[in-house]
Amino acid sequence: MCFKVAGQAIFEIGKRLKHVKENDLVHGEYVKWLESIEMDKSQAAKFIKVCEKLGKSNVGTYTHLGTRALYEIATLPEDQREQSHEIPSTGETKTVDEMTVKELREVKAELKKTKEDMIIEDLISTNILQRGIGNVNPMKMSKCIVELERIYGIGNGSNQWRDENNFQPSKKQLSEQIGLTQQQVNNFRKLNTLIPELQDMVEDGDLKSTTAHLVWSKLSKEEQGKFFNEIGKEQISQMTQKQTQEYLKLQEEVEQLNFTLPNYQITTNNTRL
Template identity: 35%
Template sequence: MNEIALSSDINVLTAEINSYKQIAGQSIWEIGRRLNYVKEHDLAHGEFGKWLEKVEMNHSTANKFMKIVSELPDSYSGTNIGWKALSLIATLPEEERSRPHETAKGETKTPDEMTVRELQELKKQLKQKDEQIERLENIEPVEVTIEKVPDDYYYFKGNYEATKKNSEFYKNQNEELRSEIKQLENKIKSSIVNNDETEVEKLQQKKAQIINELNSTEAILRNQKKIETFISEISSLTYTKDFINISAHSELIESFELTLESPEKWIQDVKTKLPNKNIIEGDLILDEDN
C-alpha cells in the first residue's frame, strides 16, 4: 500500500490535522444520527441487533453513539472530542455538563476539556454525591411529642417556690431600705443646717452602707431571675427531636459539651465563693425548709 506523501510545511500539516479532527467529530455525530433513525423507524424490521452486525458494531457501542446524539447539542458535532469522552459527557447530569469541576490534579476544567480518565473520575464523584443525598433523604426523622416539660426541671430543684418567696421578701425589704435612705437624707440635711459635721459623716456612712446593700441585693435578684428564665427556656431541649437528631454529628456534640463546661465552671465558682449562710447574723434567709 502506497502511503500518501506528507507535506513538509507545518502550516499545511496543522490545517490537515484540524480538518481530520473535524471530520472525526462529524463522523461520530452522523453515525449516531443514522443509528437512531434506523431504530426509531424500525428499518431493520425488529432485528436491530442483527443489523448492527452488518456495520460491525455491538449493541453497547451503538447505544453510546445514539445517546451522544440524543443528549448533546449539535455544537458538539464539530468538536475533536473522541466518542468515549462524548459518551461520558452525554451520561452526565445536564446541569453538570458545562460547569467547571476540579480534577484529581487540582486543575479546574469543564467536561469538554477533560480526558476520559478525568471524566470517569467526575462521574464517580457525582455518583457518590447522589448516593449521600439519597441516604440523607431516606433518614426517618425522629418525632418527639412534648406535652409538658416536667415542673421540677430546674437546677434549683425543689427550691423554686422558696426562690419566689425570697424574691417577694427582698422586694419588700428593698422598699424599706429605700424609705430608710430617704429618712437618712432628711437627717443629713438637718445635721448640715445644725453644723453637726460628726453626725453628717455618720449618717452618710450609714446611707452608703444601705445603698451598697440595696444595689447588691437587687443585682443578685436580677441575675437569679435571668438564670431561672434561661433554665426554663432551654430545659425542654433534651425532650425535642433536635437534641436526639444530633447523635449523627460528633463534632456538634463535642462543641456542645465544650460549651457546657463554661456554665459548669461558673456554677462551681459561685458555690465556692458563696458566704456560709449559717454564720450570717441579723439577716433573714428563706430556704426550702421555711
C-alpha cells in the first residue's frame, strides 16, 4: 500500500512506527506486523528516518512537504539542512524546504561530489608531502596535479572548490601547498599531454621526465605517435635528451625538404628514392 501523507502526519506515523519497532514487538515480528497493515518496509524506514532526523527541528517548516521530499532533507548532512543552496541545473538559490525532490537530489549529489573531492585533495596533498617530491613517480605526480586542478577548477575558468572562508586557490597557491615551484608544476602537467605509450615509459622509468616534458610534450599527439612508431620504444629509452632533440629536428628538416621537393623522397640516411 502506498501511503500518501504530508506534513505533521508523516512525523506522527514515523514516531509510532519507531515506538512499535523498539518497544512493542519481539525481534523478527516487526516485518510481519508491517505486512499485516500493508505497509512496505522501505516506506516505513523512510517515515522513521524523517522522524529521527527532523522530528526535533522546527516541524512547522516542513508541513507542506511530502514523504519523498522530507526523506531527501532528512538524509542531508545536518549542517546543510538550514543552509540555502544553489541548484546546479538552474543556478537558483533556495532553502531545502523550497526545493522539489529533483532539486534536493541534485544538491545532495553536488554536496557528495564536493566532499569526495575534498577527501581526494587531502589524500593527494598529504601523500606528496609525506613522500617528498624526489620520491614521487613523475607521471603519478603529473596525474595528481591535474586531479587537484580539476578539484579546484584551476585553468577552466570555473573554480568549484572554496574553503570555509569562500577562498579559491590559485595556481601559485596550489604549487606552494604541495611544495613545488610553479615551473615544476607546469613541467609535471605537460606529462599529461603525452600519448599513453610515452606516459607508460615515463611511469616505468624508461623515459626521463625531463626529456618527456622538454622535447616530447612540444609535439602534437599525432606527431608523438608517428615518431614513437618510427623510433620504437627500445630505441627511445636509450636516447639522451640531446639525441632525441637532434633526431626530431632532423625529421622535421627531412619533412620540409620532402614538401619542397615533391618528386623526391629523402630519408634520414640521405638516400633518395
